[in-house]
Amino acid sequence: MSYNNLAVWACLPRTQRGQPIVLGVDPKGKKLLYANGNSVIIRDLENSSVADVYTEHSIQVNVAQYAPSGFYVCSGDQHGKVRVWDTINPEHILKAEYQPLGGPIRDLCWSHDSQRICVVGEGRGKFAHVFMMDTGASVKGDLSGHTKAINSVSWKPTRPFRIATGSEDNKSAFYEGPPFVFKCTKTDHTKFVQSVRYSPDGEKYATGGFDGKIFVYNGKDAELIKEMGSPAHKGGVYAVSWSPDSKQLLSASGDKTCKIWDTETGEMVSDFVMGTEVEDQQVSCIWTGDFVVSVSLSGFINYLNPADPSKPKKIIKGHNKPISRIGLSPDRNTLYTAGVDGTVTVWDVATGDNERISGKGHGNHVSGIVVKDDIVFSAGIDDSVKVIDRLQNGYTGTSISLGSQPKMIASLDDGVICITTKEICMIRDNVKVGSFPVSWDGLSISTNGSFSNEVAVGGQDNLIHIYTLDGNTLTEKTTLQHLGPVTDVAYSPDGQYLVACDANRKVIVYSLPGYEKFNRMEWGFHNARINCVAWSPDSSMVASGSLDTMIIIWSMTQTNKHIIIKNSHPQSQVTGLVWLDNERVMSSGHDGLVKTWNVKF
Structure with missing residues (x-):
């Protein structure tokens, strides 16, 4: 038994309106470094x-270099801690904290x-500190x-050592050292100074x-050059970065543009207009x-492409919020993949290339997704x-109102079936055609494909409700008792079994058509609520993902054996699982x- x-x-950088983010890069210029959560x-x-x-920080990381x-x-993180860790070993062994x-x-x-390392931020009367790395x-x-x-x-990359800082007091400061001695403050800016960067040649x-302004100073004595x-931008400047030859400067702004400047003449060389929406504000570069x-x-x-500023060479998309x-x-x-912010991303499984689904989506938490041959159905808590048109990678504009909050959707031959907080409803030909009111909160739903006309619904009431679907009419057949809310249910591809997981840390397989417990057993090696199966x-196998960060692979043929993938998503719950084939499983967190x-196995 093994896994690898x-x-x-990767997720995208975590952003917040009005807050710059800091990017880092390795000395060879091949790897980008940023934080998310x-x-x-x-x-x-x-x-x-x-x-x-x-993922060894216990709190939000703000910067890494x-x-x-x-x-x-x-x-460095939100609590003022820094961790120094190695980049050579895959385990990233901690050097010091x-x-x-x-x-x-x-x-x-x-x-x-x-x-030596210099850190800056907020503190109890202290906003900067320099210390020895070892x-x-x-x-x-x-x-x-x-x-x-x-x-x-x-930090000035050449001797003599100098440090320059920028602050919310609208000033930049200049220090000589070590030991570092405050030399002067520069008061050219009229609003927060958000980015300070030395040129590679120092x-x-x-x-x-x-204030939208950019100033260039002498690296040795802080005299203003130009x-x-x-000003440089019509909106706030969130970041500046030097070209490798120290002759040009890149800037990113809240006015939705990036610009390249010739630092000798002070003239703009390239102007990258990134869009017109709020989301197109540029928060780092x-x-x-x-x-x-x-x-x-x-x-x-x-x-960005300096030779053709009209459009980027490439745009990396994905999620910067939980999936x-x-x-x-x-x-x-x-x-x-769908996010809690309402975004949906489509990925090429072979290459990892992705694209954001365009058009007007849910705008908030997506609670269900069903992929068919030519279309995709998504359910959101906007009721x-x-x-989604799979060929166009965009929303079609069709929106089916449910009247209450959906928790999950499952596929029908000619549509989808949805469990909401108040009802089970059928959607065919993009129209809500049937409704079955329920007195309990539904959490999960699955259909048995073309093998039978049965529907399993997991509830907050610790029960699995089994229904027979006849056209647009549901008839309750039986219920199955669990010791916790039933968080996910799934019929097997061969139509012979139903698997369910619950908040009581159990995975239970039922044999059809009688829904008896398979081998009269329950699987229970998770340490917290199980989210998905x-x-x-x-x-022949079931995968389960949990709040405890683990994925467990269960065997139907060797029921006493299982594979535990600990810390599959470290410090993060597993939110979704799908199998590519009988040896590869994909997870989201x-x-x-x-x-x-x-x-x-």
């Missing part, structure tokens, strides 16, 4: 479907020799000069602020090697079922990640 992780499809994502810039994830040596990453600040860390940087010992000096939280910091540094534009990258408020990662449901196409080549295509697993 075949692929990780308590995860740090290491994403290959060349092949964006390849990613690695670090590679050491210039490339051997370590330092990441420190608590330099008493509040959220907003930015950090390394000295060019990879020995020991955590404080590097002596005075990092005063700001009266409010510091948003950004940059000769200059740039600041960007919410302002870019007048980075320039590394041949890659010019920005991040939209939607979380999309844009590969709620997943569904697999009948040919098993396409995966659909509706909507239709799924059958392998040959009906509250961490926004999609993973592929190979399992063998």
Whole structure:
């Protein structure tokens, strides 16, 4: 019995309106570093479907940066802790953990020799701290000069050492050292200074602020050299990043544009108009090697093309919020994932390439998804079922009102059946054609395909209600007792079994047609509520995913054996499971990640 992780499809950066995010990159310029929740994502810039994830923080991570040596990453979180961990081993072994600040860390940087780290953010009267990477010992000096939280910091990459910071007091500060001594503050900005970055050659540094202005200063003595534009942007500047040759500067703004500036003349070289919607605001950017990258408020990662500013070379899409449901196409080549924010993403199973479903969707939590040959049905807590055209990758505009909140939908030969908080309803030809009121809250639903006309519905009342469906009429046949709310049910592909899972940590298989317990047994190795179950295509295995972060593979032929995938989505519950074939299962989690697993008994 064995398992291994075949692929990780990464989530997007977690964004928030009015808040810049910080991107990092490895010294070779090949990997992008960003945070989402308590995860740090290491994403290959060349092949964006390849990613690695670090999940050892217990709270939201705000920033992560590679050491210039490339051997370590330092990441800082909302509680003021930093963790220094290695990048060589797949396990990312922890080097050290420190608590330099008493509040959220907003930015950090390394000295060019990879020995010292400077962190900035909020604290109890202290907004910045420099310490030794190995020991955590404080590097002596005075990092005063700001009266409010510091948003950004940059370390001069050449000697003599200098540090520049930007703060919510509308000032940037300049320090000489070590030991670092406060030298001066610059008051050119009139609003929050959100980004400060030294050029790769150390000769200059740039600041960007919410006043839309960008200033370039001398890297050694902080003398003002030039302002870019007048002002540079019509909205706040969220981030600036230097070109590898230190001659040009990339900026990202809330005015929904990115721009490239010639720092010698102060003139704009390229103007990237990213869109017209609020979600098109640009909240971060980075320039590394041949890659010019920005991040939209939607979380999309844009590969900009300086040779053709009219459109990005490529846009990486996906989820930056938790995934709620997943569904697999009948040919098993396409995966659909739905998020708690109402977004739906379609993935190519072979390559990991994805696209966001366009058009007017639910706008909030998607609670059910059914994939058919040419269309997809989605149910949302806006009390509706909507239709997606698989060829166009967009909503058709069809919306079927349900009258109450749907919890899950299942496929019928010519439509779908939906369980809501008040009823079970049938939808055929995009019309609600039947309704069966219930007095209990439904949680899950499954149909037995073409094998029988039976429908299983799991309820908050700890029962599975078995119905016979005749046209648009339901007749209750029997009920099956559980010791907790029945969170998911699924008929087997061969029509011979029904599997159910519940909040009491049990997985139970029933044999049809009598619905007796298979082998008179229950499976119960999970430690918390089980969220989802799924059958392998040959009906020989069941996969279950739980709040306890585990996936367990159960065998129908060797009922006393099982495969436990611990921490399948570390610090995150498993929200969805589908089988690609009899050896590969895909999972989604509250961490926004999609993973592929190979399992063998």
